[in-house]
Amino acid sequence: MSTRDLFTLHNSHFRIGVGLTAAILIVTAIGGFIVLPFAQPWVQFANVWDAICSAAGLPQRAASVTAPEQTRRLSEVVLTSNTLARPSQEAIGRGATLAQRCAICHGPTGVSRADSPNLAGQYAAVIYKELLDFRSGARSNAVMTPFATNLTDQEIADLSNYYAYLPRLPAYHPTPQLPKPNIVIYGAPMRGIAPCGSCHGSLDNKAGSPWLEGQSEAYMKAQLQAFASGERRNDISQQMRNIARAMTAQEIEQAAAYYASQPPDVVKAVD
Amino acid sequence: MLANRKLILAHFWLAFAVFGIALTLGAWQIFIRSPIGTWLSNPELYYRSLTAHGTVMGYVFPTLVAMGFGYAISESALEQRLVGVRWAWAGFWLIVTGSIMAVIPVALGRASVLYTFYPPLIGNVFYYLGVVLVVVGSWIWVALMSINLRVWRKAHPGEPVPLAMFANVAGSYLWAWTAVGAALELLLQIIPVAAGLKATIDAGLARVFFSWTLHAIVYFWLMPTYIAYYTIVPRAIGGRVYSDSMARISFILFLVVAMPIGMHHTFADPQVGAGFKFIHSAFTALVALPTLLTVFTICASVEIAARLRGGRGLFGWIRALPWDNPMMLALAFSFVMLGFGGAGGLINMSYQLDTSIHNTQWITGHFHLIFGGAIVIMYFAIAYDLWPHLTGRELTNLRLIRTQLWLWFIGMIVTTFPWHWVGILGMPRRMAYFDFGDPAIAPQALSVTFSVIGGFILLASGIIFIVILARGMRAPQAEAGPYRFAMAVHQPITVPVALNTHALWVALMIGLTLTNYGYPILNLALSEGTSVPAVYVGAQ
Numbered sequence: 001m002s003t004r005d006l007f008t009l010h011n012s013h014f015r016i017g018v019g020l021t022a023a024i025l026i027v028t029a030i031g032g033f034i035v036l037p038f039a040q041p042w043v044q045f046a047n048v049w050d051a052i053c054s055a056a057g058l059p060q061r062a063a064s065v066t067a068p069e070q071t072r073r074l075s076e077v078v079l080t081s082n083t084l085a086r087p088s089q090e091a092i093g094r095g096a097t098l099a100q101r102c103a104i105c106h107g108p109t110g111v112s113r114a115d116s117p118n119l120a121g122q123y124a125a126v127i128y129k130e131l132l133d134f135r136s137g138a139r140s141n142a143v144m145t146p147f148a149t150n151l152t153d154q155e156i157a158d159l160s161n162y163y164a165y166l167p168r169l170p171a172y173h174p175t176p177q178l179p180k181p182n183i184v185i186y187g188a189p190m191r192g193i194a195p196c197g198s199c200h201g202s203l204d205n206k207a208g209s210p211w212l213e214g215q216s217e218a219y220m221k222a223q224l225q226a227f228a229s230g231e232r233r234n235d236i237s238q239q240m241r242n243i244a245r246a247m248t249a250q251e252i253e254q255a256a257a258y259y260a261s262q263p264p265d266v267v268k269a270v271d
Numbered sequence: 272m273l274a275n276r277k278l279i280l281a282h283f284w285l286a287f288a289v290f291g292i293a294l295t296l297g298a299w300q301i302f303i304r305s306p307i308g309t310w311l312s313n314p315e316l317y318y319r320s321l322t323a324h325g326t327v328m329g330y331v332f333p334t335l336v337a338m339g340f341g342y343a344i345s346e347s348a349l350e351q352r353l354v355g356v357r358w359a360w361a362g363f364w365l366i367v368t369g370s371i372m373a374v375i376p377v378a379l380g381r382a383s384v385l386y387t388f389y390p391p392l393i394g395n396v397f398y399y400l401g402v403v404l405v406v407v408g409s410w411i412w413v414a415l416m417s418i419n420l421r422v423w424r425k426a427h428p429g430e431p432v433p434l435a436m437f438a439n440v441a442g443s444y445l446w447a448w449t450a451v452g453a454a455l456e457l458l459l460q461i462i463p464v465a466a467g468l469k470a471t472i473d474a475g476l477a478r479v480f481f482s483w484t485l486h487a488i489v490y491f492w493l494m495p496t497y498i499a500y501y502t503i504v505p506r507a508i509g510g511r512v513y514s515d516s517m518a519r520i521s522f523i524l525f526l527v528v529a530m531p532i533g534m535h536h537t538f539a540d541p542q543v544g545a546g547f548k549f550i551h552s553a554f555t556a557l558v559a560l561p562t563l564l565t566v567f568t569i570c571a572s573v574e575i576a577a578r579l580r581g582g583r584g585l586f587g588w589i590r591a592l593p594w595d596n597p598m599m600l601a602l603a604f605s606f607v608m609l610g611f612g613g614a615g616g617l618i619n620m621s622y623q624l625d626t627s628i629h630n631t632q633w634i635t636g637h638f639h640l641i642f643g644g645a646i647v648i649m650y651f652a653i654a655y656d657l658w659p660h661l662t663g664r665e666l667t668n669l670r671l672i673r674t675q676l677w678l679w680f681i682g683m684i685v686t687t688f689p690w691h692w693v694g695i696l697g698m699p700r701r702m703a704y705f706d707f708g709d710p711a712i713a714p715q716a717l718s719v720t721f722s723v724i725g726g727f728i729l730l731a732s733g734i735i736f737i738v739i740l741a742r743g744m745r746a747p748q749a750e751a752g753p754y755r756f757a758m759a760v761h762q763p764i765t766v767p768v769a770l771n772t773h774a775l776w777v778a779l780m781i782g783l784t785l786t787n788y789g790y791p792i793l794n795l796a797l798s799e800g801t802s803v804p805a806v807y808v809g810a811q
Contacts, residue, residue, distance in 0.1 A: 006768050006775055013769030021527065021779050024557070025550070025786060032549030056790060057544025078804045080470040182706065185312050189702050190711050195314070204315050207807055236804065 075138040075234040077129045079208045084124040087161035095162025098155055101147065110166045115216040121168030121264065126210040128160040130234075139234040168264040170214060178261045181254040183247065191246040196255055217260035224252045273343060273754055274352045276661045278359055282339030283654060283661070285363075286332050287737055289370065293327035294733040296320045301686070301726040306707040306716040308723075314703035318383040321701075323374065325386030328643075330405050331370050333492040336650050337446070338362070338412040340495045341439050343657055345416060347754040348433040348502075349423045355415045362415075365408030373401025381809055385701070387485065388453075388461060390477040393805040396465035399457050406450050413443040431766040434515055435502040435756045438522045442494030444777050445487060445526055448784070452483025452533070464805045471802035475542030476795040482533035483788055490529035490558075492642055496605065496649035497521070500569050503656055505757035507598035510576025515759035516770060517568045523776040524561035528554055530780050531787035535620045539629050542801070547791050548622060554787070555620035562613060566606065573602070575760065597672045601652035604680040608644035612637060615691060630701075633694025636687040643729075644683040648676065651736055658743050659751035666743045675739060678732035685725030689718035 009015055037043065037051035045051040099110075102119070106112050110120025119127060133139040134148035135156070151159075180197075182188075187195035199209040212220060226232035227244035235241060244252070273279065300320050302308045311317070346353050353359060375397065376382040382394030420432065420440050432440075456477050463469045501518045505511055512518060534551035537543050574588055582588025593599050615637045618624045628634065655672055659665050666672065693715045698705070707716040769775055795801060 006772065007778075011769065013767055014775060017527075017769065017775055017779060021783065024553070025783070028550045028553040029546070031553070032546035036545070036549060052546070055544050055546025055549075057542070057547065057794060078470050080467070080805065080807065180312075186310070186704055186706055189699065189705055190709060195704075198314055204313075204809075 072233065073137040075129070075133050075236050076136065077132045077236075079125050079129055083207075084128055084157060084160055084164075087124070087157075087165070091158045091161045092165045093162075094155075095158035095160070095165075098159050099162050102159070105143065109169055110163055111169050112216065115218045117210075117215055117219060118169075118264070119163040120166035122163055122210055123205075124160040124164035125208055126160075127163050128156060129208055131156040131159065133234040139232060168214075170263050176261065177263075178258050181251070181258050183251040183255050184258055188246070188251075193243050193246050196259075200259075211264070212259035213262035214264040215259060217256045220256040220259060221252055224256065228252075272350050272352075273346050273660055275342065275346065275356055275359070278353070278356065278363070279339045279343050279657070280661050281363055282335045282342070283657075283740075285367065286335035286339065287654070287740065289327045289335075290332045291733060291737050293324045293332065294730055296324045297328075298726045298730040300324065301723050304702070304704055305719050305723045306705075307720055310704055315380055315383060317703035318385065319377060319380050322383050322385050323377050326373060326377065326402070327370075329386045329488070330402060331366065333495075333642075333646075333650075334405065334409045334446075335366065336653070337442060337491065337495050338409060340498070340653055340657075341412060341416055341443065343661075343754070344435045344439045344498070345419045347660075348435040348439075348756055349419065351419070351423055351426070353415070354419050354422050358411050359415055362408040362411030365411070366405050369401040369404025369406075369408060371401070372404060373398050383808055387481060388456070388477070390456075390461055390464075390472045390474045391803050391805045392808060393461065393465050393472070394808045396462060399462050399465055403454070403457055403462075406454060410447060410450070413447040416440050416443040429765075431763040432771055433756065434512070434518055434759070435498055437519060437771070438494065438498045438501065441522045441526050441773055441776070442491060442498070444773055445494070445529060445780070446491040448777075448780060449484050449487035449491060449530060452480045452485075456480035456484075470805055472805050473795060473802045475540065475801060476792065478537055478540060479534070479543060479788070479791055479795060482536045483530075483784070484533070485536055486533035486555075487529040489638075489642065490525050492646050494522075494525075495653060496646045497525075497565060499649045499653050499656075500565060500602065500605075501572075502756040503653065504569065504598055504602050505572045505576065506755060507656060508573065508576045508593050508596055508602075509579060510572050510757075512757050512759040513568050513571035513575060515761065515763045516766075517564055518759075519766070519770045521561040521564045521568070523770070523773070524564070525558070526773065526776040527779045527783065528557045528560070531783035532558060532620075534787075534791075535625070538622060538625045542795060543791055544794075547787065550787055552620055552622045554783075556617075559613065559617070562609070566609075569602070569606075572757075573599075595669065595673070597655055597669060597676060598652055600673055600676050601648050604676060605645045605648050605652075608640055608648070608680070608683060612641035612645055616641065628694050630699060631694035632690045632698040632700050635700045636690030636694060639690070640683060640687040644680070644687065648679055648683075651676065651679065654736075654740060657754070658740060659749065660754045662744055662746075663748055663750065664743055664746040665749040665751070666739065667746060668739065668742075671735065671739055675732050675735040678728055678735065682725045682728030682732055686722045686729060687725070689722040689725075693718050 005011060006014055033052045033055040034048060037045060037055050043054075045054065099106075105114050105116040106119050107114075110122075111118045130139065131148050131151060134141065134144045135151060137145075148156075183193070184196045187193040187198070196212075198204050199206040201209075201211040201213065205211065223232065224244045224247065227235070227240045228247070230241060233241060247255075300317060303311060303317065342353055342359060345351075373382075376395035377398060379395075382398035384392045384394040384398070388399075416439060420436060423436075424432070460472055460477050460480070464472050501512055501521075532551050532555040534543055534548055535555045538548055538552075573592065574582075576593075577588035577591045580591045580593070582591030615633070618628065619634065619637060655666060694700075696715055698712070698715055698719075705712060705715075705719070707713055707719070
């Protein structure tokens with residue numbers, strides 16, 4: 001008997017093999033797509049087809065339920081490791097001119113005396129993302145929003161490149177260096193908190209995460225609290241909101257105080 | 272008739288060399304994140320090591336063992352010289368090249384993405400290309416196994432294919448098809464992003480593609496072990512296979528139901544519909560069937576050996592078994608670990624029960640017990656059994672071999688049982704660090720410490736294993752005779768065409784893949800807005 005005879009209904013192995021497989025598939029499909037959806041008393045289906053679509057994972061919205069209105073804009077910035085890579089000297093020069101309007105808060109050398117972030121030597125991708133978010137409304141601030149609203153894409157890129165180009169200088173509010181608190185190097189695994197240092201330097205750096213060494217303690221604390229309350233929400237995957245919500249008030253204090261006490265020249269040289 | 276001994280030895284040596292390295296990394300990992308290790312303060316080093324450990328143990332090591340053993344089976348079971356030896360060497364060198372290409376970015380910390388890739392995490396493109404080369408190298412083996420069987424069939428029309436080769440080719444077809452999922456994920460999704468052509472990736476779709484590979488790959492790892500159960504153990508302990516047909520049915524059942532079940536890895540994933548999860552769960556239950564058939568047949572085969580040796584009574588025959596024979600010992604250990612691991616697996620595949628242990632250390636315990644335990648211990652047994660035939664020298668120190676097997680068994684139990692336990696307590700997996708000073712997890716410190724001890728017992732056993740094989744290369748020469756496989760009680764004279772060919776079962780395997788994966792994949796691929804920005808490892 002050759003293989004050709006195998007794929008005929010005369011062959012009992014074919015009949016049994018295919019028949020049993022099909023039967024199991026049909027029974028499990030009826031179970032998974034019809035019986036079990038209706039076995040959930042808390043879910044209402046209009047008809048069988050509705051239940052099947054739901055079990056198949058087809059995204060659908062029942063007519064009776066209105067979509068929650070999106071009241072606040074979400075961040076739409078996509079960062080890659082190539083974002084703003086290798087800027088030209090002209091771009092940095094244009095950025096320097098534009099940056100004069102930022103100096104009042106962020107300092108003429110990119111180091112702030114006003115509890116605003118120090119921008120000198122910050123990663124270009126970080127400034128780029130925040131400016132775009134301020135412009136789109138994904139992040140809002142009474143002072144920053146008006147500045148960002150009228151910036152073009154090109155101006156935002158130039159500003160980012162300029163500040164990334166500046167040398168990292170010690171801040172005006174140096175404090176004695178503190179030991180690394182647990183939250184920075186270990187996080188809190190049982191509460192799902194990754195170590196701060198695994199994205200913000202000290203251990204590793206992830207695209208879009210600023211280095212924090214020497215930044216204003218008051219500013220960092222305020223941002224963590226804003227993430228925790230949901231007031232700030234331009235972290236795309238909610239990573240900072242989830243972390244900040246799970247942090248204790250003491251951990252927020254510790255993390256902010258620790259990073260503020262570090263000189264910026266210890267930023268991990270990975271760039 | 273083993274003509275291409277060098278080819279087979281090259282596969283085995285490379286397999287066991289990389290296994291030794293990955294085992295050492297594993298022991299370091301389990302130590303460094305335990306209460307008795309001092310934390311490095313750098314999780315990246317841990318994930319780097321974990322990526323290397325997983326990539327070697329998941330892709331390189333078992334694939335090389337299956338390939339080397341497959342070539343040995345093809346030559347000795349079919350009693351014909353391997354057709355396509357040059358291609359076989361080409362496949363081997365592709366795997367060598369791929370492994371080196373993959374390991375360099377991993378060692379540099381540019382691809383700490385774990386062997387399961389986990390998009391949107393994206394590592395260096397050469398890591399993925401290396402993995403692709405390893406898979407392509409193994410596909411050459413798949414083709415060669417099929418071609419060699421075809422050549423043999425032409426010369427022996429109508430004769431039953433020897434069981435070892437029948438199972439070997441079934442394993443190779445299973446691998447060919449199951450690797451397609453990860454290949455699609457790599458080629459269509461990950462590599463374009465890693466190469467910088469795209470910046471976003473549909474992580475949900477990638478996980479579905481990977482589940483296509485991730486579960487059936489386990490049965491590919493398992494194939495050499497099951498082939499050893501059926502075709503080596505009964506011969507080695509002086510018995511016969513209880514039923515040749517039952518063996519064939521087990522292997523074709525693996526072919527059919529190993530594939531359409533991978534979504535039980537995505538029970539917690541929102542992008543897959545609940546109906547498909549249920550179907551996959553039900554089919555996963557079916558995969559217990561060939562294992563239960565195998566346990567029955569092998570116990571019966573072992574009983575035959577015991578009764579031939581004068582064993583009496585309902586259970587009294589167990590004492591009559593040749594317990595000083597390493598093959599007997601390996602089989603018994605393998606079955607015990609398969610039993611515990613299989614029982615744990617039934618919990619993983621149950622839609623509801625899974626929620627209590629999903630993504631916990633239980634899962635790590637489960638796959639180490641099944642793969643590292645039940646499967647790998649038979650890889651050792653296969654190597655011990657084949658070595659004299661490959662080297663032309665005898666392995667004389669049976670005592671050391673038994674010690675090695677005992678240590679592996681004890682080490683694996685001591686490692687994985689506490690892992691299961693802390694998993695039930697909620698310890699998450701894939702964590703680089705645990706603060707055991709925290710009262711919430713302090714009670715788990717003792718269990719974790721036990722598993723560290725188990726890890727070092729495993730390392731000791733692995734070192735002894737490599738020492739035994741290395742010493743075997745320099746032992747006095749002794750002719751081992753032709754390599755034979757176990758005979759059945761009733762040697763097959765004619766076999767129905769369905770049990771002598773793979774076509775019907777391969778067709779069912781592909782058909783079930785289409786029914787169980789087709790819609791979820793199409794749905795995700797065609798939906799808008801399902802991609803997320805890639806997260807590049809080590810990027811600024």
